[in-house]
Amino acid sequence: xxxxLEKAGSIGAVIAAAACPVCFPKLALIGAxxxxxxFGAYESQFFIAAQALVIVAVVGHALSYLRHxxxxxxxAAIASGAAVFAGLYWARSEALTWAGFAGLVIASATDFxxxxxxxxxx
Numbered sequence: 001x002x003x004x005l006e007k008a009g010s011i012g013a014v015i016a017a018a019a020c021p022v023c024f025p026k027l028a029l030i031g032a033x034x035x036x037x038x039f040g041a042y043e044s045q046f047f048i049a050a051q052a053l054v055i056v057a058v059v060g061h062a063l064s065y066l067r068h069x070x071x072x073x074x075x076a077a078i079a080s081g082a083a084v085f086a087g088l089y090w091a092r093s094e095a096l097t098w099a100g101f102a103g104l105v106i107a108s109a110t111d112f113x114x115x116x117x118x119x120x121x122x
Contacts, residue, residue, distance in 0.1 A: 054084050057104050064111055073114075076107040 031037060039046065061077035064070070080103030087097030 051085070051088070054081050054100075054104065057081065057108065061107060061111065068111075068115070070111070070114070073107050073111050076103060076110075080104040080107060 058077050058081040061074050065074040080100045083100030083103060084097050085100075087093045087095070087100055
């Protein structure tokens, strides 16, 4: 039981550090401890890949809309994708970019769980 609580505490610490702008250096330290500093040379490729994945997520929600006709999820995905790009290029706001990413995660999780619930019931 104690091991579970310690594991949950360490996960909570990483989530709390991600939510705190002052704690980003701590996240960099954790990433360096796990050897993720080696990916620093590929930062521009990861930046492009993240933008491509945002587009893939929005297109996936559009295809999901064609099947399930859940308009508010499609609208949330489009608004979140637009927020990512607006934060990157128009407003130059890191908070807006992260809010867009969070919106895409929430829309995707909601879509996943609603489809899973419908599959289980029918």
